[in-house]
Amino acid sequence: MSLKHPVVAITGSSGAGTTSVTRTFQEIFRREGIDAAVVEGDSFHRFDRGEMATAMAEAEQNANRHFSHFGPEANLLAELEALFRDYGDTGVGSVRRYLHDEAEAKPYGQPPGTFTPWQELAPGSDLLFYEGLHGAAVTESVNVARHADLLVGVVPIINLEWIQKVIRDKTERGYSGEAVLDTILRRMPDYVNYICPQFSRTYVNFQRVPTVDTSNPFTARAIPTADESFVVIRFADPKVIDFPYLLSMLHDSFMSRPNCIVVPGGKMDLAMQLIFTPLILRLMDKRPNSRV
Numbered sequence: 001m002s003l004k005h006p007v008v009a010i011t012g013s014s015g016a017g018t019t020s021v022t023r024t025f026q027e028i029f030r031r032e033g034i035d036a037a038v039v040e041g042d043s044f045h046r047f048d049r050g051e052m053a054t055a056m057a058e059a060e061q062n063a064n065r066h067f068s069h070f071g072p073e074a075n076l077l078a079e080l081e082a083l084f085r086d087y088g089d090t091g092v093g094s095v096r097r098y099l100h101d102e103a104e105a106k107p108y109g110q111p112p113g114t115f116t117p118w119q120e121l122a123p124g125s126d127l128l129f130y131e132g133l134h135g136a137a138v139t140e141s142v143n144v145a146r147h148a149d150l151l152v153g154v155v156p157i158i159n160l161e162w163i164q165k166v167i168r169d170k171t172e173r174g175y176s177g178e179a180v181l182d183t184i185l186r187r188m189p190d191y192v193n194y195i196c197p198q199f200s201r202t203y204v205n206f207q208r209v210p211t212v213d214t215s216n217p218f219t220a221r222a223i224p225t226a227d228e229s230f231v232v233i234r235f236a237d238p239k240v241i242d243f244p245y246l247l248s249m250l251h252d253s254f255m256s257r258p259n260c261i262v263v264p265g266g267k268m269d270l271a272m273q274l275i276f277t278p279l280i281l282r283l284m285d286k287r288p289n290s291r292v
Contacts, residue, residue, distance in 0.1 A: 005091040006127040006283040007084050007147055008036075009135030011198050012154035013070070013191065016161055021154050021206070022131045024272045028280055029129075037087070037125040041132010042098040044080045045069060049113025068183075070133060070190030077134060077142040084147035087128045092121045126284065136198035145201045149283055152276075153202035160210050160224065162217040181218060204275065207232045208265060229265030232256065233275070241275070249274055 010025070012018040022038075029036045047055050052074070059067035068074060079094070086093040097116040099105040105112040121128075136145040136153070145151060156164065162184060169175040169183075199205055208231050210224035235241050238259040246261055247253055250271055253263040263271050 003286045004288055005088050006149040006287070007088055007130070008127055008150045008152075008280070008283075009084075009130040009144075009148045010152045010154060011041075011133065011135035011137075011202065013133065013161060013195050014165055014187075016154045016156055017164065017208070018131050018154045021152070021272065022129075024269055025129060025276065025280075028273065028277050032277070032281065032284075034280065034284065035124070035126045036129040037095075037121050037127070039083070039095055039128065039130045039132075040098060041080075041130065041134060042100070043096050043115065044076045044083075044132070044134070045098065046074050046076050048098075048115055066186055066189045068187040068190050070187045070195055072137075072139050072142070072194065075134060077137055077139065077144060080134060080137075081142050081144045081147065084128070084130075084144060087121070088147055088149075091125065092123050093128075094118050095121055126287075127280075133195065134198070136201040137194065138197070138201070139194075145198070150279060151202040151204075153199040153205035155199050155205055156208040157210070157214075159214040159217040160208060160229075163214060163220045164223055166218060167220070167223055177218065203236050205232075205234045206268065206272070207234070208268070226265035226268065231263050231265055231268045231271065232260055233263065233271060234260045246271070246274060 008025070010018050010021050012021075026036075026038075028034070045052070052069075055074070056067055059065075083093040083095060096118045097104075099108060099110055099112050099114055099116065101112050105114070108116055110116070130148075134144060135148060136151050138145055155161075165184070166177065166180050169180045170177060208229050210229045212224050212228045214220065214224065234257075236259070243255060243261060247255070250261075250263045250267050253261055253267070253271075256262050261271075
């Protein structure tokens, strides 16, 4: 952790909605004039798209049907920890980019599904912002979480997470329902062992809970809307949160526990703005020579 060069990490599973949360943070950064160095978790996968297919095939030949991006073997967690540590110490660190599609790959003259070369972050940014699978990861040899100044978990209830993943992968990525189900099943041990434990290390978790039937997520034809959901927001340290203010600003919200507030799904973005703006500004104010 670093007062001079803060690290903010958003962590969540594939299909959890971390990308939407990232857009909210980017709006806060834009409004408050904060220069954030943004890092995508996919850039710390160990294998590019072709290499991952080969690694999965080799793992299956060795009777390992659970090799996945959720586990440490398929990721560069030591390098991710080094980035968080180095940025906290110096304000720079080594990063690269994963090129998901043709639009992202074209400016680099590379095929999609590959990585750009490693390079140093440009100096002078105000904070590091990470969004991905392993922002709070801890293994026997790596502790990414200890280097973050603000950890945020995005954790829809599991059936909703699966609905979001199934529909996204089928409509946006062209996968069959069978292929998506196979991915979910293959990832399950790593999900339990490496993804879930992170949400006990986060400072705040956002868990969307639908108010419609999601009993069979694999037959759902639509993702429950924000108005068909509540969001449970859990704080690790509720003493620093002004709950009366949040309740007054977020109509129809209520406290379910001393450290949990429940808000209508349509107010999730507003809740994030109200919660994270002062937290981010507090990090900025603690920096040496910070703007007062």
